[in-house]
Amino acid sequence: MAQTPIIIQRPQRWDEPFGLDMTDADVAWVLTKPPFDEIDASKFPSKSSLRDIIKNDTRVMRYSDGEIIVREGDYGNSAFLILAGTAFVVLDGIDIEILGRQKSKQKSLFQSIKQLWSNSSVAEFHDVTKLGKSPGTRIRGEGADTRVFLQDVPVLMERHQTVTLEEGTMFGEIAALGRTPRTATVVAQGDCVLLEIRWQGLRDIRRRAEELRKYVDRLYRERSLMVQLMATPAFSNLSEEEIKIVADNTLFETYGEFDWHSSYKAMAKKSASERFEVEPLIAEEGNYADGLIMIRAGFARVTERVDFGQRTINYIGRGGVFGLNEIAHNFRFENKVFLQSSLRALGYIDVLRVPTAIIEKYVLPNYPESKYPSRIVPRGSEQSAWTGDPSGQEIATGVMEFLADNRYINGTSTMIIDIERCTRCDDCIRACAGTHDNNPRFIRHGKRFQNFIVANACMHCVDPVCMIGCPTGAIHRKSHEGQVVINDATCIGCAACANSCPYDNIRMTTIRDTNGAFILAQSTNVPVTKATKCDLCVDQLGGPACERACPHDALRRLDMRETDKLVAWINR
Amino acid sequence: MIPFATRRLFNLFALLIALISTLFAFQAYSTTLSRSQYLSGWFLLAVIVFLAAYNVQKKLPFLPMGSSAVWLQFHIYVGWFTFFLFMIHVEFRVPNGFLESSLALLYLAVALSGVLGLWISKGYPQRIARHDRQQLNFQDGIMINANVEIAKIEGRKLGEELIFERIPVYIREVRENAEVLVVRSGEESKSSSIADFYSDRLHDYFSGPRNFWLHNMESSRPLDSLIHEVVVLLRYISEKEQTILVELSELIRVKNQLDYCHALQAMLKWWLFFHVPLTYCLLILAAIHVVVVYAFSGGAQ
Numbered sequence: 077m078a079q080t081p082i083i084i085q086r087p088q089r090w091d092e093p094f095g096l097d098m099t100d101a102d103v104a105w106v107l108t109k110p111p112f113d114e115i116d117a118s119k120f121p122s123k124s125s126l127r128d129i130i131k132n133d134t135r136v137m138r139y140s141d142g143e144i145i146v147r148e149g150d151y152g153n154s155a156f157l158i159l160a161g162t163a164f165v166v167l168d169g170i171d172i173e174i175l176g177r178q179k180s181k182q183k184s185l186f187q188s189i190k191q192l193w194s195n196s197s198v199a200e201f202h203d204v205t206k207l208g209k210s211p212g213t214r215i216r217g218e219g220a221d222t223r224v225f226l227q228d229v230p231v232l233m234e235r236h237q238t239v240t241l242e243e244g245t246m247f248g249e250i251a252a253l254g255r256t257p258r259t260a261t262v263v264a265q266g267d268c269v270l271l272e273i274r275w276q277g278l279r280d281i282r283r284r285a286e287e288l289r290k291y292v293d294r295l296y297r298e299r300s301l302m303v304q305l306m307a308t309p310a311f312s313n314l315s316e317e318e319i320k321i322v323a324d325n326t327l328f329e330t331y332g333e334f335d336w337h338s339s340y341k342a343m344a345k346k347s348a349s350e351r352f353e354v355e356p357l358i359a360e361e362g363n364y365a366d367g368l369i370m371i372r373a374g375f376a377r378v379t380e381r382v383d384f385g386q387r388t389i390n391y392i393g394r395g396g397v398f399g400l401n402e403i404a405h406n407f408r409f410e411n412k413v414f415l416q417s418s419l420r421a422l423g424y425i426d427v428l429r430v431p432t433a434i435i436e437k438y439v440l441p442n443y444p445e446s447k448y449p450s451r452i453v454p455r456g457s458e459q460s461a462w463t464g465d466p467s468g469q470e471i472a473t474g475v476m477e478f479l480a481d482n483r484y485i486n487g488t489s490t491m492i493i494d495i496e497r498c499t500r501c502d503d504c505i506r507a508c509a510g511t512h513d514n515n516p517r518f519i520r521h522g523k524r525f526q527n528f529i530v531a532n533a534c535m536h537c538v539d540p541v542c543m544i545g546c547p548t549g550a551i552h553r554k555s556h557e558g559q560v561v562i563n564d565a566t567c568i569g570c571a572a573c574a575n576s577c578p579y580d581n582i583r584m585t586t587i588r589d590t591n592g593a594f595i596l597a598q599s600t601n602v603p604v605t606k607a608t609k610c611d612l613c614v615d616q617l618g619g620p621a622c623e624r625a626c627p628h629d630a631l632r633r634l635d636m637r638e639t640d641k642l643v644a645w646i647n648r
Numbered sequence: 649m650i651p652f653a654t655r656r657l658f659n660l661f662a663l664l665i666a667l668i669s670t671l672f673a674f675q676a677y678s679t680t681l682s683r684s685q686y687l688s689g690w691f692l693l694a695v696i697v698f699l700a701a702y703n704v705q706k707k708l709p710f711l712p713m714g715s716s717a718v719w720l721q722f723h724i725y726v727g728w729f730t731f732f733l734f735m736i737h738v739e740f741r742v743p744n745g746f747l748e749s750s751l752a753l754l755y756l757a758v759a760l761s762g763v764l765g766l767w768i769s770k771g772y773p774q775r776i777a778r779h780d781r782q783q784l785n786f787q788d789g790i791m792i793n794a795n796v797e798i799a800k801i802e803g804r805k806l807g808e809e810l811i812f813e814r815i816p817v818y819i820r821e822v823r824e825n826a827e828v829l830v831v832r833s834g835e836e837s838k839s840s841s842i843a844d845f846y847s848d849r850l851h852d853y854f855s856g857p858r859n860f861w862l863h864n865m866e867s868s869r870p871l872d873s874l875i876h877e878v879v880v881l882l883r884y885i886s887e888k889e890q891t892i893l894v895e896l897s898e899l900i901r902v903k904n905q906l907d908y909c910h911a912l913q914a915m916l917k918w919w920l921f922f923h924v925p926l927t928y929c930l931l932i933l934a935a936i937h938v939v940v941v942y943a944f945s946g947g948a949q
Contacts (some may be wrong), residue, residue, distance in 0.1 A: 183710075185711075188710045188711055188712075189708075189710075189711065191710045192707075192708065192710075495773060495776070495777050496774045496777045497773055498773055499768075499773055499916045500773075500812060500913050500916055500917070501916070501917065501920075503706060503716060506706075506709070507709030508709075510707075510708075511709055511710045520811070521811055527777050616710055617710070617711065617712040618711070618712030618713075621709040621710065623715070624709065624714075624715045624716060625706070625709050625715075625716050626715075626717060627716040627717055627720040628717065628769065628773075629652075629717045641649070644649040645649060647651075648649060648650075648651050
């Protein structure tokens with residue numbers, strides 16, 4: 077029997093405004109402030125006018141003296157504009173404990189042995205005397221509205237190098253648009269009012285307000301681009317002056333949805349052709365290679381046309397380049413070739429495009445012979461979908477598609493289990509529990525491809541969306557691109573990280589005292605929860621216990637960016 | 649990363665060298681006119697203690713004592729080596745005397761359970777994975793049949809495998825679904841055929857994990873016999889009942905899949921309940937053996 081379809085109103089962009097309390101009076105006030113007072117509102121389309129963007133993609137935030145606005149190392153999806161008052165930025169780093177994080181402390185041999193008898197017999201036992209303690213700070217508010225404030229601002233300013241940010245200053249825009257960690261901590265200096273702009277709004281304003289776009293681009297060119305270009309192998313032979321010329325000519329482009337994590341699960345269920353349709357095309361196979369494309373943030377899928385479909389042949393992430401082979405070939409040989417593959421955005425991606433003319437003028441003439449890409453033999457126009465025997469030294473196409481479709485390419489320590497070797501002995505689980513006070517921090521099941529499963533264990537992602545929005549900074553990286561860990565002492569159990577994790581690898585647990593009784597919150601009398609996840613045994617001697625505990629070489633933590641290691645492991 | 653085949657060859661070569669070296673060493677030692685059984689006995693005991701220490705390593709995951717995989721490789725190949733040492737120690741004859749015989753039997757029981765465990769550990773995971781694959785058909789990219797039914801029941805994602813500890817829960821849910829079908833058949837058809845069939849043949853089948861040994865022997869008899877009875881019954885019942893019985897037969901298949909996974913995963917876990925306790929018994933009896941040997945040696949070396 078045919079079922080009657082449910083009819084709903086089509087979801088709209090601003091169904092959920094950023095700030096629920098944003099009134100028309102607030103919007104009018106914001107529009108009188110720089111730089112909005114100088115922006116030509118007529119350049120915005122009527123469907124997303126400047127007024128609408130301000131109303132729906134921004135919110136007015138009021139901070140009191142000493143409250144931390146952004147922390148160094150945090151990931152964020154918003155920028156800030158000071159509307160009234162001042163804030164100060166700490167330039168020389170701040171004690172990580174003040175930022176709500178844990179100091180790296182690896183256990184000594186005795187402390188390691190002590191776990192044999194000191195591990196609690198109560199599940200999720202937490203020492204109440206250590207909860208909510210972060211030296212030099214206090215907490216105001218609850219849940220997502222929690223604010224952390226510094227107790228002694230004058231002493232902090234005395235000890236650290238700081239710069240005052242005046243009214244009208246914008247900060248946090250590079251991290252918001254590029255999904256990169258915040259580079260400094262900003263603290264309110266006296267009472268101040270800020271406009272927080274989420275990335276979608278910032279993107280739209282930047283697109284239509286020339287002054288703002290130039291301002292953001294200039295900041296990026298000055299602060300990050302030179303460093304990134306110098307770190308790219310293709311530019312390693314250039315002088316600083318030449319790098320500057322390349323930087324001045326580099327174009328910035330963004331593709332895809334910033335909030336990919338909220339929609340990717342639904343997308344993974346769709347057919348391959350439907351998925352390809354919604355993945356924005358950055359460069360198309362068969363087109364002229366008009367520039368060298370470098371990934372600044374996010375992931376891209378490299379595909380080639382086969383028969384009537386597109387086959388994933390690779391995926392590239394931050395630091396990866398695309399198009400160099402074709403540009404180099406055209407520079408050296410008479411027979412010109414077009415792009416041999418396409419590049420598609422997987423979720424949100426931020427790319428840099430260096431025009432071909434610049435590459436040909438500054439990069440290729442001095443390019444080392446040994447690094448020159450080999451001559452391209454163009455593929456025929458008719459491509460068979462059959463690739464031949466997949467058992468070889470390359471990742472089978474199916475595996476590549478699986479990893480890309482499910483965004484496992486995001487993981488730097490993805491737990492992969494070979495189920496043809498795994499005896500289900502659960503030694504990995506026991507080892508994890510043994511090193512985490514008898515509480516295992518992962519689940520030995522997950523999505524399967526061929527004879528492998530990707531287990532529900534934190535992958536310590538390249539793009540850690542779980543770190544966006546933590547009000548106390550409890551979830552953080554141990555070092556730059558290091559392990560993502562949660563400071564139990566400053567986690568307030570708001571579940572922002574668990575809700576953001578696209579892979580369901582963070583679990584909220586109700587904590588208990590020594591007798592096994594739930595610990596209750598004083599204000600609400602409900603059990604206190606904490607976010608828990610794999611910390612890659614960061615404080616243990618010898619590395620991840622799960623990997624060391626597997627007797628059959630069935631479990632491995634792998635960096636998905638290192639496909640050669642993945643191939644070697646699969647083809648053992 | 650060393651391929652498994654290379655590792656296996658290297659380990660076998662190392663074992664061969666160890667065997668030859670040991671044989672020559674004992675030959676050389678025997679020329680000194682000392683009783684080599686004392687040396688071989690202590691050597692054997694030390695090696696067995698080393699093998700038993702693997703269990704201690706597993707209990708101390710927080711200590712950097714090397715990976716369990718490396719320990720297991722040593723455990724396997726040193727385990728083979730102990731058999732050779734054991735044969736040298738008993739001088740390639742059948743031991744006599746109650747204590748000696750008991751000790752020899754216990755050693756053989758530990759060794760055999762180890763070999764059995766090795767065979768299970770290598771073969772069973774592949775069987776489970778293969779069985780899972782055989783159950784999967786693809787239709788427009790979506791897996792269908794038994795696995796879909798299981799996935800529906802337990803609410804897990806398609807393609808994920810069954811967790812051993814959850815299998816009894818899934819079985820209960822399959823049974824509840826089957827009972828709903830049986831009640832529906834009585835209400836809709838006013839006939840007791842399916843209910844009778846259920847109470848006679850399926851009630852026990854759905855009550856818990858069944859056919860443990862048959863599944864271990866890869867027998868399809870448990871499923872075949874029930875499906876055969878379903879086919880026979882289909883001839884004699886009404887159309888309404890036939891529809892219900894077909895649905896019931898799907899649940900029979902689902903239960904069979906659960907039983908299969910349970911039987912194999914249980915075997916993968918339970919063989920250690922023989923191997924480890926027997927090892928401790930062996931160590932205790934070996935200690936008694938040492939005491940007795942020295943008590944009655946009269947100073948002979």
